[in-house]
Each structure stands twice: as structure tokens, then as C-alpha cells.
Amino acid sequence: MTRPVVILVIAALLGLAGFVALAAIKMQQPQDDFIRSAMIGQSLPAFALPVTGEGTGEQLNAAEFRDGKPRLLNVWASWCVPCIAEAPQLAELQRQGADIVGVAINDTQGNIAQFLADYGNPYSVVASDELSQLQLKIGSSGVPETFVIDGEGVIRYQHLGDIMERDVPVLMAELRKAGWQ
Amino acid sequence: MIAELGLAALWLAAALALLQLAAGVLALRAGSSGTGATLAALVRPVAILQGLLVSFAFLMLMWLFARTDLSVALVAANSHSDKPVIFKLAGTWGNHEGSMLLWISVMALAGGLIGWAERRLPESTLLATLAAQAFVGLGFYAFLLFSSNPFARLAQPVAEGMGLNPLLQDIGLALHPPTLYFGYVGLSVAFSFAVGALVTRQVGPDFARAMRPWVLGAWIFLTLGITAGSYWAYYELGWGGWWFWDPVENASLMPWLAATALLHSVSVLASRDALRAWTIMLCVVAFSMSMLGTFLVRSGILTSVHAFAVDPERGTFILALLALNVGGALLLFILRAQTVTEGERFAVTSREGALVVNNVLLSAILGIVLLGTLYPILTDALGFRVSVGPPYFNPVGAIFVMPMLAVMAVGPLLRWRRDSLERIQKPLVFLAVLVLSAVILSLMVGYSGILPLLGMGLAAGLVIGSFLPLRGRNLLRVPLNVWGMVVSHFGIAVALFGMSSEAAWSVEKLAALDTGSQTQVGPWSVVLTDVRPRAGPNWTAIEGTMLARYEDTAPVEAAPQSRTFWSPVQQTTESALVTRWNGQLYAVIGSQGDDDRWQVRLWWKPFVTFIWYGGILIGLGGLLALIGRLIGDLKRRHATRRIADRAAAA
Numbered sequence: 001m002t003r004p005v006v007i008l009v010i011a012a013l014l015g016l017a018g019f020v021a022l023a024a025i026k027m028q029q030p031q032d033d034f035i036r037s038a039m040i041g042q043s044l045p046a047f048a049l050p051v052t053g054e055g056t057g058e059q060l061n062a063a064e065f066r067d068g069k070p071r072l073l074n075v076w077a078s079w080c081v082p083c084i085a086e087a088p089q090l091a092e093l094q095r096q097g098a099d100i101v102g103v104a105i106n107d108t109q110g111n112i113a114q115f116l117a118d119y120g121n122p123y124s125v126v127a128s129d130e131l132s133q134l135q136l137k138i139g140s141s142g143v144p145e146t147f148v149i150d151g152e153g154v155i156r157y158q159h160l161g162d163i164m165e166r167d168v169p170v171l172m173a174e175l176r177k178a179g180w181q
Numbered sequence: 182m183i184a185e186l187g188l189a190a191l192w193l194a195a196a197l198a199l200l201q202l203a204a205g206v207l208a209l210r211a212g213s214s215g216t217g218a219t220l221a222a223l224v225r226p227v228a229i230l231q232g233l234l235v236s237f238a239f240l241m242l243m244w245l246f247a248r249t250d251l252s253v254a255l256v257a258a259n260s261h262s263d264k265p266v267i268f269k270l271a272g273t274w275g276n277h278e279g280s281m282l283l284w285i286s287v288m289a290l291a292g293g294l295i296g297w298a299e300r301r302l303p304e305s306t307l308l309a310t311l312a313a314q315a316f317v318g319l320g321f322y323a324f325l326l327f328s329s330n331p332f333a334r335l336a337q338p339v340a341e342g343m344g345l346n347p348l349l350q351d352i353g354l355a356l357h358p359p360t361l362y363f364g365y366v367g368l369s370v371a372f373s374f375a376v377g378a379l380v381t382r383q384v385g386p387d388f389a390r391a392m393r394p395w396v397l398g399a400w401i402f403l404t405l406g407i408t409a410g411s412y413w414a415y416y417e418l419g420w421g422g423w424w425f426w427d428p429v430e431n432a433s434l435m436p437w438l439a440a441t442a443l444l445h446s447v448s449v450l451a452s453r454d455a456l457r458a459w460t461i462m463l464c465v466v467a468f469s470m471s472m473l474g475t476f477l478v479r480s481g482i483l484t485s486v487h488a489f490a491v492d493p494e495r496g497t498f499i500l501a502l503l504a505l506n507v508g509g510a511l512l513l514f515i516l517r518a519q520t521v522t523e524g525e526r527f528a529v530t531s532r533e534g535a536l537v538v539n540n541v542l543l544s545a546i547l548g549i550v551l552l553g554t555l556y557p558i559l560t561d562a563l564g565f566r567v568s569v570g571p572p573y574f575n576p577v578g579a580i581f582v583m584p585m586l587a588v589m590a591v592g593p594l595l596r597w598r599r600d601s602l603e604r605i606q607k608p609l610v611f612l613a614v615l616v617l618s619a620v621i622l623s624l625m626v627g628y629s630g631i632l633p634l635l636g637m638g639l640a641a642g643l644v645i646g647s648f649l650p651l652r653g654r655n656l657l658r659v660p661l662n663v664w665g666m667v668v669s670h671f672g673i674a675v676a677l678f679g680m681s682s683e684a685a686w687s688v689e690k691l692a693a694l695d696t697g698s699q700t701q702v703g704p705w706s707v708v709l710t711d712v713r714p715r716a717g718p719n720w721t722a723i724e725g726t727m728l729a730r731y732e733d734t735a736p737v738e739a740a741p742q743s744r745t746f747w748s749p750v751q752q753t754t755e756s757a758l759v760t761r762w763n764g765q766l767y768a769v770i771g772s773q774g775d776d777d778r779w780q781v782r783l784w785w786k787p788f789v790t791f792i793w794y795g796g797i798l799i800g801l802g803g804l805l806a807l808i809g810r811l812i813g814d815l816k817r818r819h820a821t822r823r824i825a826d827r828a829a830a831a
Contacts, residue, residue, distance in 0.1 A: 005458055005518055006515055006518050009462070009511055009514050009515055009518070010515065012511055013508060013511045013512070016469075016504065016507055016508055016511070017504075017508070019555065019558075020500060020503070020504045022558055022559065022562050023476070023496075023500055023558065024497070024500060025562065026558060026561065026562065027496055027497055027500075078339075078340050078341060079261075079339065079340070079341040079342060081254070081257055081258055081335075081339060084335075084337065084339065111340045111341055114340045115340060118337060118340075119337075131721070
């Protein structure tokens with residue numbers, strides 16, 4: 001009676017070891033679950049969003065991206081914690097000369113102003129996208145995300161998640177590729 | 182300040198767990214000499230204090246969520262000041278850190294309760310049990326304190342919180358995870374009992390009786406948790422199914438299967454001192470399955486509808502805890518195999534024999550589900566991807582479920598130790614006739630697959646069979662735990678009937694409708710009267726209004742929605758259900774086609790609700806048994822005390 005039981009338990013132990021090893025290997029592999037926008041290489045779709053802060057009362061629309069100047073389009077929100085984390089990197093991008101347009105998702109004017117007062121304002125324009133209209137149209141699946149738009153208003157590059165320090169040179173390079181000098 | 186208080190309490194509780202482990206182990210080594218006795222006297226109070234402290238920490242976290250303290254990272258990431266209070270509170274455990282804190286709180290409270298109330302076990306086994314509990318607990322404390330501190334503050338408070346995943350903003354779902362957690366924790370207690378009994382080589386009826394209420398409690402919570410989860414998937418995912426063999430569903434089913442087996446083998450051990458090794462093994466397996474479940478949900482190594490809880494780093498931690506606890510217990514088992522495998526013998530045709538068959542079959546089903554769930558990981562490592570679904574689980578599982586249902590009806594009729602089938606010949610023939618006539622009856626209604634047909638027959642047999650143990654007894658004097666068994670087995674029959682009926686007789690209709698046009702599904706005629714947009718606090722939706730008429734009864738309104746949430750962007754279907762006593766109409770609205778007509782999907786599911794009624798009955802049976810056992814224990818304790826008093830007086 002004892003021996004078969006022991007053999008069974010040893011088999012269970014080996015099974016456990018095998019499973020743990022397999023699972024550990026599996027978890028080392030990178031996960032591919034980001035949703036890339038299908039809009040890369042295409043023109044910005046038509047949209048019109050109210051500008052907040054400086055220039056309140058004006059509208060931000062797709063035409064303004066077709067003035068020959070490449071820009072960064074940063075999709076963010078005051079309620080988004082990673083957006084706080086990327087604030088210094090946005091400031092650095094602005095210092096290096098990038099023109100950054102901010103679009104705040106599902107947000108209120110008061111909270112937007114408070115956020116910009118707390119963490120700095122790297123944007124040339126901030127528009128408010130209360131119903132995620134633009135976000136949906138350009139294929140963004142969350143906040144924060146950053147797009148490189150060339151001077152013709154074509155989406156050239158998409159960065160998912162918060163911008164980390166190592167991403168700053170990447171984004172600058174993409175801006176240059178899009179024609180920025 | 183509240184967060185700091187909570188964190189301090191958590192650290193203190195962790196320190197007490199360390200003390201509980203050290204004092205327990207040292208006391209066991211020192212024996213009952215002076216130092217040993219002093220150390221042993223520490224263990225119970227320390228366990229109680231640990232339970233109180235960590236519960237205090239959990240209450241502090243709840244308080245932070247109640248007042249939406251946005252300087253705490255966890256609150257900022259999972260709550261929002263505009264949320265209703267109930268969802269603010271549910272936010273406490275609707276995230277990784279909080280749910281782990283809930284887990285350790287319940288576990289430590291259970292330890293405290295054992296320390297306070299457990300008097301049946303030999304003192305040394307109790308010490309070993311509480312030490313084992315502290316050991317398991319320390320793993321979770323380390324996890325919380327070093328990698329998932331729930332009380333961490335933000336450098337800068339945020340203006341507003343991020344909210345809670347919209348799929349989870351549902352009252353049923355606010356309660357579903359903690360229900361399963363209570364089940365998992367109950368199984369961890371059983372695991373500690375098993376380790377304790379192994380250490381002191383005292384595996385016997387006392388151990389089984391001490392452990393039984395915990396196993397029963399865990400089993401009740403798991404039953405209700407799975408039932409609720411199944412209903413959520415049914416109405417929220419909008420696919421019209423109630424079980425998808427999704428890895429995470431399987432992750433909750435596997436501990437239940439192991440706990441069900443354990444529940445039965447523990448009864449044999451308690452009343453007959455047999456199945457020692459098997460019971461210990463099941464304790465280890467049941468706990469491994471609950472840790473495996475937590476691991477599968479958290480690590481995201483399998484694709485699942487529950488992918489919102491994923492984090493690989495945390496998965497690694499749980500995997501390490503799993504390997505440490507289960508591996509350690511298995512090694513201990515090998516060292517103690519000689520003592521454990523002894524026990525009373527019994528004949529094959531006996532109550533014990535039937536329970537062993539039940540256990541073997543349940544284990545086989547568990548093995549099948551485990552293999553099917555982990556198979557994709559195995560093949561992925563070999564370089565190809567497969568997905569395992571209903572075509573595997575349903576028929577392969579059924580091979581073992583069918584005989585198990587038969588044993589369920591027959592087993593309770595047998596006597597302990599030795600019996601013969603001739604003695605129960607009459608009820609056996611009666612049950613066989615019943616099954617056969619139910620099969621013939623449902624064939625006359627219409628044939629639709631062998632599994633539903635057999636399911637229908639066996640359900641009919643079990644509906645009556647589950648009440649046969651009451652035959653010839655005075656119903657008022659039948660113990661509560663027997664009632665519990667009867668009700669649970671009856672619940673299985675009810676659920677099985679619902680499943681078979683849903684599988685056999687569901688009618689599905691996919692239609693493209695203009696507003697005003699009508700369609701037919703089964704006995705229902707449905708008119709799409711209107712479609713209009715609607716806006717909610719954080720979503721917009723297309724809502725269809727339908728008038729549904731069952732045969733000639735008055736029409737009822739149904740309003741399914743297709744919702745779009747915008748943070749994060751997510752589409753959900755809100756199905757509309759019209760419930761009658763004999764089934765449900767299930768309506769889903771889709772998108773608008775090019776010809777301006779609306780995609781509408783309708784199901785008529787006869788008796789589908791019986792699946793969940795059955796689940797509730799199964800849980801209710803468990804509750805009756807638990808109450809019966811607890812009352813029995815109290816009476817027994819009272820009687821022992823009286824005898825002792827009388828002896829002292831003499």
C-alpha cells in the first residue's frame with residue numbers, strides 16, 4: 001500500500017516541478033497585447049474639439065495639422081496616473097523643440113487646469129475630448145498615448161502608454177522622420 | 182495617517198505570524214517541558230492577535246476607499262469620487278492589492294478562530310496546524326509588503342481617481358471574487374490541518390472532525406461563487422451560454438471538484454477512520470488548485486475573459502508560493518507515508534466503497550479539467566498553439582460524470598462497512614425504471630444529442646434518488662447533516678435538468694429587423710418597437726425596445742443594449758432577459774446593417790434558470806450540513822464537560 005502511494009506522490013511532485021518550470025518560462029516571454037492603431041499612414045479624420053485654457057472658445061480641427069509642421073498629439077487625462085509619470089518627459093520633448101498638442105479625454109475644465117498647474121503645461125494647445133470622439137477615430141485604446149503627425153496631417157507613429165526617458169530620443173527621431181527640422 | 186496605521190498593523194501582523202511559526206515549531210521540538218509549555222502557551226493568543234491586527238489593516242483600507250483618499254495610489258487607481266458608496270467599498274477588493282489583503286485577513290481570522298475555539302485536536306497537532314498556517318500566511322505577507330503594498334502613497338495626490346473597470350461595476354460581481362476567496366481560504370485552512378496532522382502523525386477521526394466545518398464552509402462559498410460567476414457570464418457577456426470552459430472558470434471549478442471529493446472522504450475518515458492518506462492528499466490537492474486558480478487569473482499566461490487582472494510579476498510570486506507550499510507538503514507526505522497509509526478496512530459494497538468510487542470519479546473529472554486547462558501551456562512550450570474547448574471537456578467529462586451521478590443516487594442507500602446490492606434491490610430497480618422512462622419521455626419530445634438525453638434521464642433518477650435516504654425515517658428526527666446531503670444531491674439533479682434542457686431544447690434566432698417588424702423564436706413572438714441611443718454616466722448605448730409575447734399571454738417589454746464605455750474603450754452587450762417559470766427569453770441587439778435593419782439575436786432557453794436554482798440548492802444543502810455539524814459538536818463538547826465534571830465530583 002505504501003509504495004504505490006509514495007510513487008504517486010513523487011509523480012505529483014515531478015508534475016508540479018514541470019508545471020512550475022513551464023509556467024516560469026512562459027511568463028518570461030513578452031506579451032503581445034498592445035492594440036496598434038490601424039490609422040498609421042492615414043490622414044487624421046475630420047474632427048472639431050473645443051480648446052480649453054488659453055484660447056477657450058476656439059476649436060481644434062484636423063486642418064490645423066496640415067500647415068507643414070510635424071507635431072506630437074498626446075492623448076491624456078487628469079485622472080490618469082501614468083500621465084503624471086510622463087509629464088517630465090513631455091516637458092523635455094517641448095524643451096527640445098517639439099510642438100505638442102494635448103487632447104484630454106473624458107475630463108472637466110477644472111481638473112484639466114488643476115493638472116496643468118500641478119505638473120506643468122508642455123502643450124501648445126489643449127483640447128477637451130469629453131466623449132472620446134477623436135480618441136476612437138484615431139484608433140487609440142487608452143491613455144496616455146502619443147502620436148506623431150506629419151506636416152500633411154498624416155499619422156506617422158504611435159506610442160502606447162506613458163513616455164519613459166528612453167522613449168524621448170525615439171519620439172524625436174520619429175518627428176525628424178516626419179520632416180521636422 | 183489612516184494609511185500609515187493600516188501599514189503598521191500589517192507589519193505587526195506579519196511579525197506575529199513569524200512569532201506564531203517560530204513558537205509553534207520550537208514548542209513542538211522542545212516537547213512538553215518548561216520552555217516548550219511556555220512557547221506553546223504563546224501560539225493561541227498570538228494567532229488571535231494576528232487575526233485582529235490584519236483585519237484592522239483591512240478596515241483601514243476600506244475606510245480609505247470610503248472617503249476616496251486620492252493620495253493613496255491604490256485608491257487613485259481604482260476609485261472615483263462620484264462612484265456610489267457600495268462600489269467604493271467594493272473597490273477595496275476589486276483590485277490585486279486589496280484582494281490579497283482580504284485573503285490574508287480572512288486567513289488570519291480563521292487562524293484566530295482555530296486558536297480560540299478548537300478543543301478537539303491534540304494540543305501538539307493544533308500547534309503544528311497554527312504553525313503551518315503562519316507559514317502559508319507569511320508568504321502572502323511578504324507578497325503584500327514587498328511587492329504589492331496596498332497603502333503606498335502617491336508623491337502628489339491626484340485630482341480624480343481612475344474608476345473601476347465597467348464590467349466589474351455590477352453588484353453581483355462586487356461580491357463574486359470575495360465569495361471565491363472565502364472558499365480558497367477555507368481550503369488553505371484544511372491544508373494547514375493536513376500539514377499539522379502529518380507533522381505529529383495524528384491523522385484520524387479527531388483531525389477529520391476538526392477540519393470538517395472548514396471544508397464544508399469553503400465548499401459552500403465555492404459553490405455559490407461559481408453559481409454567481411456562471412450567471413454573470415451568462416447575462417453580461419451576451420453569448421447566451423452559461424459555461425465556456427474558460428481557463429478562469431475552470432480555475433474556480435477545479436478547487437470545487439477537489440473540495441467536493443474532500444468533503445466526502447473527510448466524512449469517511451471522521452466516522453470510520455479509513456482513507457487517511459487519501460484525505461490528506463485531497464487537502465493538499467484542493468489547496469494547490471485554489472493557488473493554481475489564483476495564479477492563472479493573475480499571471481495571464483492563459484487567454485481569458487478575465488484578462489483585466491493580469492500582471493506577470495505578481496504571477497511569478499504566486500507561482501513561487503505555490504511551488505513552496507505544495508512541494509513542501511508533498512515531501513512531508515512522502516516522509517510520513519508509513520504512518521498515514523494505515524487505517525480501517527472495508528468491503529467494496531459499502532457506504533465507504535461508494536464514497537471511494539465517488540472520490541475516484543471526482544478526481545478523474547478534476548484530472549480531465551486540469552489537463553484541458555493546462556494543455557495549451559504545454560503545447561505552447563512545444564511551439565504550437567491549440568485551444569481546448571467544449572468538444573473535449575463535454576464528452577470526456579461526461580464519461581465520468583454519468584457513473585458518478587449513478588453512484589450519487591445509490592451510495593447513500595448503502596450501509597457502512599459491509600452491505601449487499603441485493604438488500605437495496607427494490608429501490609435500484611425503481612431508479613432504473615425511472616431513468617429509462619425519463620429517457621423515453623424526452624425522446625418523444627425530440628432527440629437532440631446523446632448527452633442531454635442521458636442527462637435528462639439521470640436527472641430524473643437523481644431527483645427521486647436523492648430523497649430515498651429519507652425513506653422509512655421519522656423526518657423530524659433526521660439529522661440536519663443528512664438533510665444537507667439530500668438537498669445538495671437534489672440540487673445537483675435540478676442543475677443537471679437545467680443543463681440538459683438548455684442543451685437539448687434551446688432555440689436560437691438571428692434576425693435583421695426593421696422597427697415595427699416581428700419575428701418568432703420558439704413559443705415567443707417578438708416585435709422590435711423602437712431603437713434609440715441612450716447615455717449613461719460613463720457610456721453611450723444603442724437600446725432596442727422589444728415587445729415579447731409568450732404564446733397567448735400578455736406581451737412583456739425587453740430592452741437589450743449595446744454599450745460603449747470610453748475609459749477604457751470597451752464594448753459590452755447588455756442582454757435583456759424575460760424570465761418565466763419554465764425558462765428564459767434572452768435578447769441581444771447588435772449593430773445596424775447596410776439596409777438600416779438591426780441585427781437581433783434571440784434565444785428561448787427552456788428551464789435554463791434551473792441551473793442556478795440547482796447551484797443555490799447545492800450551497801443550501803452544504804449550509805444545512807454545516808449547521809448540523811456545528812450543533813453536534815457543541816452538544817458533544819457539552820456532554821464531555823458534564824462527564825468530566827461528574828468524574829471530578831466523584
